[in-house]
Amino acid sequence: MxxxxxxxxxxxxxxxxxxxxxxxxxxxxxxxxxxxxxxxxxxxxxxxxxxxxxxxxxxxxxxxxxxxxxxxxxxxxxxxxxxxxxxxxxxxxxxxxxxRTSRNMYKIDQKEIATLGKKKIGVLGLSVGQSVALTLAMERTCGEIRLADFDHVELSNMNRLRCSITDLGINKAILAARQIAELDPYIKVRCYTDGATEDNLDDLLLVGGKLDLLVEECDGINMKILSRLKAKEFQIPVLMDTNDSGMLDMERFDLEPDRPILHGRLKVLEGLSSIAIAEQLRNLSFPEKIKYLSEMIGIENVSDAMKRSLPEMNKTIVGWPQLASSVMLGGAMITDVARRVLLGQLQSSGRFFVEFADLINDDPDKDFCRS
Incomplete structure (x- = not known):
């Protein structure tokens, strides 16, 4: 390849x-x-x-x-x-x-453009993360981006990935890196085609200068947790878009170094060392993964469509249901929030929701969105 x-x-x-x-x-x-x-x-x-x-x-x-x-x-x-x-x-x-950035003015002024051009962002998981990486690059929210994914493009990915049929079989990180280079060759890009692993996380977060921001979009439960533990250790803020219910998750380990990962939702891991946590997360069964995911995301934050989908996994469907519209929304949300975090305009940690079904619907009491 x-x-x-x-x-x-x-x-x-x-x-x-x-x-x-x-x-x-x-x-x-x-x-x-x-x-x-x-x-x-x-x-x-x-x-x-x-x-x-x-x-x-x-x-x-x-x-x-x-x-x-x-x-x-x-x-x-x-x-x-x-x-x-x-x-x-x-x-x-x-x-x-x-x-290339002239049409950003003055939504992003010249001083801010220069500041963002010195920032380093990591994106783990280039399925949902592809939209994030490309939007970050289009808006030039950073001068360096590190991409990690071990997986390759499959036909079923094309319901949400920006790619062509000629890209089938290519590593997802390589695909995103090429697309960024074709958009702006002056943005520095580094790829980790083995994905984010226990062995390369330190390199990914630190080598060549510590990341200013980590975007976590991994499918694997273990790396969702381990990457946060490392980000917390090195005081790197973490953003995540779930692309379900329009949820954006923000953890400001740079401002709150003692903040528990995932807002303290994983009580089962409290008090364990990083080594013990890594051992516990290896070789999780599918029901165990769902249990962890439910605790991490919160069943109350899962859409009705996703709740219907979960029992059908590996029965009538293969893989997590994801839609291009939700993935593109996530890319926009992450980029907007990343910019404000990197410019010191936003200090919050927490969870935020932009659910189209709640904002745009047929409820006669919500006629503010009608023409």
């Missing part, structure tokens, strides 16, 4: 890198060259002079001034995507970020 997900960068002002790119293209004549750098520069000029009404002629003059004594062929960065066999000519990192 091809696990490549990192694009390669070429600065053609360097003779050495120019020769390297020419050699690459000579070895592989199928590589497609995409060069719309002039259009990107035109947009950059508009961003640099927002108060001016720039007509076509004026824009041409502005661009000519901007490019004075500049060789377009060596300007900016050439980015090679091995899995696409494409080379794309882009603005340099600073200008690329300026243009």
């Amino acid at each position: 091809n696990l490549t997900y990192l694009p390669l960068f070429y600065d053609l002002s360097s003779r050495e890198q120019r020769d390297a790119l020419n050699e690459l293209m000579a070895r592989n004549p199928a590589i497609q060259l995409i060069d719309n750098i002039l259009e990107q520069i035109q947009e950059l000029v508009r961003v640099l002079f927002p108060s001016e009404t720039i007509g076509e002629e004026n824009l041409k003059q502005r661009v000519e001034v901007y490019l004075q004594n500049v060789d377009l062929a060596t300007y900016g960065t050439w980015v090679y995507y091995p899995w696409l066999e494409k080379i794309v000519h882009l603005l340099n990192e600073e200008d690329f970020i300026r243009v």
Whole structure:
């Protein structure tokens, strides 16, 4: 399986890198060259002079001034995507970020954009987590993202995963990493294709600088618990979207280092060491997993549809029922909350619900949402 997900960068002002790119293209004549750098520069000029009404002629003059004594062929960065066999000519990192985030202003101001660009976020589980990771990247809520998932894309995943049939069989973390690179190659991405494990959690959370935020979307009960224990140890805040009943869970271990994980719901684990907890969580039976899940989430927070589904697991259905609409909502909620947490605008821990069925319905007493 091809696990490549990192694009390669070429600065053609360097003779050495120019020769390297020419050699690459000579070895592989199928590589497609995409060069719309002039259009990107035109947009950059508009961003640099927002108060001016720039007509076509004026824009041409502005661009000519901007490019004075500049060789377009060596300007900016050439980015090679091995899995696409494409080379794309882009603005340099600073200008690329300026243009790509220009429509965030002033919902996110320039100082906040710069602050977020230094943040590191981890996403465990790239099924529900794929929507989270891509929305974080689209909004540029971080400058580095670490992705962990051992699973691969299957046909039944396509009811909620953004992918094509040509992606079947690819590791979910690799898929998300490639999609992020194609959106913004300047965001640093690291993949853990074995998923989050007891052996790699310290590396995932700490190596290259401690995570500023962890998003936990694992299917495995053991890793839901163990990742929180580690996050608590290192005082990293944790967010989780359940994509059922529109529930978002927030644990501010950075502000409350003594806070019990999962809001103290797992009484059975109280007083146990991390080693004892890990041992207890290994090889759980399906009924044991459901019991843990019920305590973690709270049966009162489970939708009626999910309650009907649970007894049918491994009988009439395979896998947890999930819908694209709920998963996309989760990506939006996590991104909004992550941004506010990272900017110091939100200090809460707790559980929050955005349930469409409660907000938009046929109740005549709730006519505030009617047109």
